[in-house]
Amino acid sequence: MDIRNIAIIAHVDHGKTTLVDRILHSTNVFRDNQETGELIMDSNPLERERGITIFSKNAAVTYKGIKINVIDTPGHSDFGGEVERVLKMADGVILLVDAFEGPMPQTRFVLQKALQLNLKPIVVINKVDKDNCRPDEVHDQVFELFFNLDATEEQLDFPTFYGSGKNGWFNDSLTPSEDITPLMDGILKYVPEPKVSEGPLQMQITSLDYSSFLGRIAVGKVTRGSIKEGQNIALMQTDGVVKRNKVKELYVFEGMGKRKVDEVVAGDICAVVGLEGFNIGDTISDFEVQEALPAIKVDEPTMSMMFGINTSPFFGRDGKFVTSRHLRDRLLAETEKNLALRIQDTDSADKFLVFGRGILHLGVLIESMRREGYELTVGQPQVLTKTIDGKKHEPFETLVVDVPADFSGKVIDLVTQRKGEMNVMESKGDMQHLEFEIPSRGLIGLRSNMLTATAGEAIMAHTFIDYKPWKGPIPSRNNGVLISKNQGTTTAYSIDKLQDRGTFFIDPGDEVYIGQIIAEHIKPGDLNVNATEGKKLTNMRASGSDGTVRITPKKEMTLEECMEYIQEDECIEVTPKVIRLRKVYLDENDRKRFSKGAKMEA
Known part of the structure; x- marks a missing residue:
């Protein structure tokens, strides 16, 4: 089959979206005179403001007559739910690693998910033009990470490319090439064709799209058979309910947009219009032979917040949606596409408990609602605890801090006050690299204190590890x-x-x-x-x-x-x-x- 499906995964700020820009430009997706700017895939205003990818997105390019479906994923651990579900559409992954920073917490998290799905990895060491970069050392660290994650012999034999997304070159050696052609050839060579089983139609919905003209659109990879326009299908939901549906229109991805087609065969990623009442994880199956694919498993939330209607004296001055019904409907709509989010009713009809992956995950939801015209009141974030073997357990995270050596003492002091334990301390160029294990509670409010203590020099990253025994009280804000x-x-x-x-x-x-x-x-x-x-x-x-x-x-x-x-x-x-x-x-x-x-x- 002349199709390759590849996801680009990495830690936040290692250059995923810039690499996608280079792939789009190198395959002439745009006209010569077309204004495109940078970070083309980060089309959401919130993403552009914050400089991070929040939502995973698809694009498709054609290189040497072969169609490559490219999936750009978020790099922040709070949006891990987005990465987990879209990896189901890929057959290979480009693991992007910064030539100075090396593997970071989110690198480990996304790589583990990719290896579990048995996807073929290509390692790209980016930003080799940076001062103090150490590509050979980083390559050894990546190999060690693969080994620690129990990669198979085949996965350990990964191809490596070096380059600079900013300067527009990638090569299989440290010698700069003219463009990213060596990497594109590498994708065709190392990423396998989609695995296709014989039999009638099967397709899992792994993503949602929305159009004001067409309504909700189901996006996923056809894993078996083919899907046609006008076809009667069985929509098999994760709760066991089977609904009869009809495909109205079919689209495949082309460049940054979509192209209408009559039929999509197994192995390609497509968008299906006309289905009613579907959710992420549901299976589109043949009408006669109804077989569901395994449900998508997403890691559990670790934090909760109380969302309620605005009860201040200035209630209703700015917002368009202010009632509890508005709030409830909006939160429930969010859970359809945001798999890592959970909503729970409380004793009060005006308040809802919302569970998410972290402060940024919940913060992006609140910011989106605010921009849509909602007024609400939100309470203090609380970590979720579990009782295991009769003992209270709480979520723990790996915290990585890169900081100039002069400030490392202040960082260690701040983290240990919050019940963090240091596991690694090593020099990385002229920076000190520190790794801690800390309760998730200890991270709340830590970033601003750390930036103040280090004159804004600290670079922080964290990702969830596991639930461990409760560490006791953690000092909170001192001032009234x-x-x-x-x-x-x-x-x-x-x-x-x-x-x-x-x-x-x-x-x-x-x-x-x-x-x-x-x-x-x-x-x-x-x-x-x-x-x-x-x-x-x-x-x-x-x-x-x-x-x-x-x-x-x-x-x-x-x-x-x-x-x-x-x-x-x-x-x-x-x-x-x-x-x-x-x-x-x-x-x-x-x-x-x-x-x-x-x-x-x-």
Whole structure:
């Protein structure tokens, strides 16, 4: 068959999307005069802003008469669910590794999944043009990683290419080539043709697409037989229900888009239009011979957050979707395509417990909802615990930190305070490479503290390992907060008088309400303050001229930073225009009553 299906996997920032750009350009997908820019596959606005891939995407190119389906995957461990399901469509993987950083936590995670599926690996050592790069040493580390993951003899005999995605060359040696032709030839040589079984139609839905004209579109690889336009099929769902359906239209991937076809044979990846009520993991089977493929298994979530309707006094000012029904429908729609996400109802009809892979995973969901016009309140992230052999267990992660040697002591101190244990400490060029095993709880709020302690020099990465025995209490935020005791517009006069009490999250002229968190206190313990008081004006001039009010700019916090910052009795109000921190109980007397009750229970 003249088809190759390949997924590109790597740790975050090792150059996957740039490599896809090079493949698209080298196979003349675009016209000569066409403006394409960079990171072509990262088409989502959130991806472009953050500079990371969040959603896996397909493209198809033709090279030497052979069609290559290319799947770009996310590199962040929080989006591991995306990688796990799309690898089912591939027959080979390009494992991309940075020539300086070497294998990182996510490299291990995605490679393990690929080896379990018995996919043929091609190793590409990227960024060999960087200072301090060490391609030979990295190659040995990759081989060691394969060996540690119990790779077969055949998998250990992987081909290796070197190059620079930025400079547009890849070769099977360190000698720069003119372009990426050697790598493209390597894909044709080493990636096997799709394995096709004899028999009637079988296709597993591994991805969803959506079109405002066509509705929901099922995407997957045909593993057996062929699928035709107008064909009657059996949709076999993961819960055992079988539905009769009809294929209205069929598309295959071509370049960055899709092309309508009448028939798709086994081995190719296609998009099916017209199916109703399908989910990821369902099997499209022959109508007469109904055989389901094994369900897609995705690792369990490790973190939960409470999502509720916005209950602040400013409720409904910015958002279009504000009711619990809107919130519930949106969350349920998300679980259809986001396999690593779970939703659970609570005692209250206005609140839902949402389970995800980590703060970034949940943060991207909240940010997407906010941009779509939703208003909501989210609580403090909590790790999920399990009882194993009668003992409480919690999720642990591997934390890797690369930092200049001068700051390594501060990093070790910060991580050990949070019950982390150091396993590896080695020099990597002029950087110190540190590896820790740390409870997932210890990672909440660690990034901002570490960047402060290392003057922004630390590079952090982490990935889930396993559940291990509970480590006991971990110190959280030391400082209290300043809480507004009035509703109104803040004044420069009031903020100026309160500046020595803490770091403000608001500017003069912002509207605040009772119970809103407006600043971080310089001491432990919370303080209720009035930030809306104006200066009393009389007709008597002061003997000395008034000093000019100098207000320090407010501290800007991203959504993820807010999620890491808040404590148990605090939450975040998220609307399309603003993100505010607030207390769960806005009234001061309610807060006192709640804290007394909590102490009595303890």
